[in-house]
Amino acid sequence: MNWQRVWTIALKEYVQFFRDRRTVAVTILMPLIQVVLYGYLSSDVRYQPTIVWDQSQTAQSRELLQAFTNSQYFSIKYYAKNMQDVVHRIEGGDALTGIVIPPNYAKLLHQNKRPQVMVAVDASDATAARTSLSVAQAIGGSVSASMQLKTLHLSGAAVPRVGVDVRTRAWFNPSLRQEVFIVPGVLALVMQFTMTFLSMSTIVRERELGTLEQLIVSPIRSSELMLGKMIPLMTIGYINVTTILLLAVLWFGVPVVGSVLLLYFTVFIFFFTTLGMGTLVSTISKTYIQAMQLIQFFLMPSMLLSGFIFPVAAMPPVLQALSYLVPLTYFLTIVRGVIIKGVGIDFLWPQILLLTLLGLGVFVTAILRFRKRID
Amino acid sequence: MATTVRVESLTRRFGDFVAVDRVSFEIQSGEIWGFLGPNGSGKSTTIRMLCGVLAPTSGSAEVLGYDVARDPESIKLRIGYMSQGSSLWNDLTVEEHLRFYAGLFGIYGSAQSAAVNEWISRVGLTEHRRQLAGSLPGGFRKRLAFACTLLHRPKMLFLDEPTSGVDPLSRREFWELIVELADEGATVMVTTHYLDEAEHCNQLAFIYGGRVIARGSPEALKHAPEAGITVEIVSPDNIALLDTLDDLAYVRSASLYGSSLHVTLERGDDIATLQSVIEARGIHLPALTPITPSLEDVFAGIVTGSSASGSRPA
Numbered sequence: 001m002n003w004q005r006v007w008t009i010a011l012k013e014y015v016q017f018f019r020d021r022r023t024v025a026v027t028i029l030m031p032l033i034q035v036v037l038y039g040y041l042s043s044d045v046r047y048q049p050t051i052v053w054d055q056s057q058t059a060q061s062r063e064l065l066q067a068f069t070n071s072q073y074f075s076i077k078y079y080a081k082n083m084q085d086v087v088h089r090i091e092g093g094d095a096l097t098g099i100v101i102p103p104n105y106a107k108l109l110h111q112n113k114r115p116q117v118m119v120a121v122d123a124s125d126a127t128a129a130r131t132s133l134s135v136a137q138a139i140g141g142s143v144s145a146s147m148q149l150k151t152l153h154l155s156g157a158a159v160p161r162v163g164v165d166v167r168t169r170a171w172f173n174p175s176l177r178q179e180v181f182i183v184p185g186v187l188a189l190v191m192q193f194t195m196t197f198l199s200m201s202t203i204v205r206e207r208e209l210g211t212l213e214q215l216i217v218s219p220i221r222s223s224e225l226m227l228g229k230m231i232p233l234m235t236i237g238y239i240n241v242t243t244i245l246l247l248a249v250l251w252f253g254v255p256v257v258g259s260v261l262l263l264y265f266t267v268f269i270f271f272f273t274t275l276g277m278g279t280l281v282s283t284i285s286k287t288y289i290q291a292m293q294l295i296q297f298f299l300m301p302s303m304l305l306s307g308f309i310f311p312v313a314a315m316p317p318v319l320q321a322l323s324y325l326v327p328l329t330y331f332l333t334i335v336r337g338v339i340i341k342g343v344g345i346d347f348l349w350p351q352i353l354l355l356t357l358l359g360l361g362v363f364v365t366a367i368l369r370f371r372k373r374i375d
Numbered sequence: 376m377a378t379t380v381r382v383e384s385l386t387r388r389f390g391d392f393v394a395v396d397r398v399s400f401e402i403q404s405g406e407i408w409g410f411l412g413p414n415g416s417g418k419s420t421t422i423r424m425l426c427g428v429l430a431p432t433s434g435s436a437e438v439l440g441y442d443v444a445r446d447p448e449s450i451k452l453r454i455g456y457m458s459q460g461s462s463l464w465n466d467l468t469v470e471e472h473l474r475f476y477a478g479l480f481g482i483y484g485s486a487q488s489a490a491v492n493e494w495i496s497r498v499g500l501t502e503h504r505r506q507l508a509g510s511l512p513g514g515f516r517k518r519l520a521f522a523c524t525l526l527h528r529p530k531m532l533f534l535d536e537p538t539s540g541v542d543p544l545s546r547r548e549f550w551e552l553i554v555e556l557a558d559e560g561a562t563v564m565v566t567t568h569y570l571d572e573a574e575h576c577n578q579l580a581f582i583y584g585g586r587v588i589a590r591g592s593p594e595a596l597k598h599a600p601e602a603g604i605t606v607e608i609v610s611p612d613n614i615a616l617l618d619t620l621d622d623l624a625y626v627r628s629a630s631l632y633g634s635s636l637h638v639t640l641e642r643g644d645d646i647a648t649l650q651s652v653i654e655a656r657g658i659h660l661p662a663l664t665p666i667t668p669s670l671e672d673v674f675a676g677i678v679t680g681s682s683a684s685g686s687r688p689a
């Protein structure tokens with residue numbers, strides 16, 4: 001390894017990168033824009049527009065509706081005069097939830113009978129609908145329980161002490177804020193895209209331009225050429241990671257609980273792996289377009305399989321097995337572990353080890369393939 | 376005189392296609408060795424094999440005493456290769472290019488500055504030092520690419536169509552520099568489409584369909600038997616005559632040459648036959664005599680001769 005030759009390549013790449021201000025702007029800003037978008041879009045399904053047909057119009061029915069409003073998941077926007085209204089608003093998308101209270105609601109309660117309240121949810125978006133339904137169930141349960149207690153109390157009976165008290169604790173993210181979970185994931189996702197894309201294009205561009213042949217005739221080795229191209233890309237990557245982290249902490253209030261040093265170290269391994277993938281793609285494809293398609297072919301499933309959106313533990317076994325071939329899977333666990341849970345190398349070493357092995361495999365294959373391409 | 380390049384039965388196939396077919400030649404040190412042939416005839420493939428970019432399918436070649444298959448890295452350190460493709464980046468300046476290539480060949484520090492300054496002035500780019508390569512006109516780009524291959528003072532230069540797309544004046548300057556470098560002791564192998572440029576070479580080889588079909592100095596080639604006999608005809612209607620001549624079996628090639636026709640014939644005896652054919656068409660000409668053919672005539676003659684004799688289908 002001749003470091004002066006490596007540096008010669010790196011210097012050229014630095015000059016070329018920083019010469020084009022537009023590329024610089026895009027490379028620095030794109031990740032930030034993505035973090036902001038994901039950060040805001042991922043926030044919970046709160047304050048869903050709701051339409052109410054309260055046929056009872058009593059203190060009791062208003063109490064029930066108040067419980068819905070207090071949950072913060074429902075925001076009563078419309079009052080219906082008939083079922084038609086409810087259906088129309090939900091069909092038109094103005095309201096996502098409809099609450100229908102029967103006319104005899106107060107009367108039935110009074111007679112100690114169970115009145116039925118209908119909560120209809122637009123379930124086109126299953127995730128949002130699931131949240132609304134379970135919240136509505138819980139509201140129903142808690143309103144009934146408090147009514148029973150009140151009745152028992154009024155009748156002078158002893159309040160029963162039996163029953164299971166399930167106390168929940170949301171660890172690591174006590175206020176259950178989605179962005180705390182999503183933003184570190186976006187960091188990993190954006191870095192995967194940027195690094196594979198940049199390393200792919202830096203080599204494919206040289207091939208398309210014809211300059212690669214000139215580099216091959218020079219005394220430089222494949223490994224020196226690749227390393228020289230990677231050093232500037234890693235610099236750019238670290239700039240991105242730092243700006244994303246600052247944005248996450250200062251803007252979204254994501255706490256970085258664990259060691260930043262450990263995070264930066266594992267980022268290095270992840271860069272190594274993703275740069276290797278980009279290089280590998282560039283050795284397989286002849287043109288930029290081909291390489292772009294190949295990258296997409298790889299990036300899309302890797303995002304879905306990695307656990308970025310869907311938890312790996314909930315996947316069918318075959319997909320779970322596949323997910324272990326995706327470097328992003330390991331890096332996501334590491335990033336979320338360090339940022340959200342604050343765990344250290346004593347917990348994360350298996351992921352770090354596997355990511356390193358995967359990276360080495362990809363990188364060695366890339367170098368070998370690259371050498372072959374010379375022929 | 377030492378042998379710088381030695382090529383023996385060098386062959387390269389791409390699948391079923393034989394790009395270079397059992398080519399053999401030698402280049403002596405200090406020679407300007409011209410490699411001529413139409414597009415796709417195997418020139419670039421041969422040069423790529425000699426530079427160690429492409430492995431030969433069979434046969435062997437040595438450059439500066441190193442075997443191209445076994446020791447390509449030793450060759451790469453000592454040669455300069457100017458490929459047909461671009462070796463320049465549009466977003467780097469003239470000086471950045473030279474510093475980059477100097478660095479690749481292990482020239483750093485004050486030696487780098489000295490080499491960069493020397494070659495910037497020798498190729499006449501001093502005033503364009505800080506200009507981006509992307510904004511240079513074609514001829515200047517070629518000069519920059521040339522300078523980039525010279526920084527490490529290679530003993531052997533491979534120039535693949537260095538003057539394509541270059542205006543005539545710049546072409547002449549280019550060749551002055553090539554001759555200068557040869558005088559300083561470099562051996563040069565150069566390919567070109569421009570047959571007038573071939574006159575600058577000490578030795579020439581014609582390659583056609585992957586095979587070397589003629590070799591020798593420009594003078595020797597013009598008088599070689601395989602070049603045929605060339606006569607010059609000046610007639611009132613050259614175009615009409617050209618059509619007639621093309622159909623005659625013993626005419627290897629006929630082409631317009633300014634206001635006259637150059638016709639290459641199989642043998643000296645054919646001159647009289649040709650004369651009578653033309654007379655029969657009512658065109659009266661002074662007696663036809665052989666002339667010294669241009670390299671273009673020689674090349675056209677040799678190519679037709681070799682296809683006709685069936686040595687290799689085109």
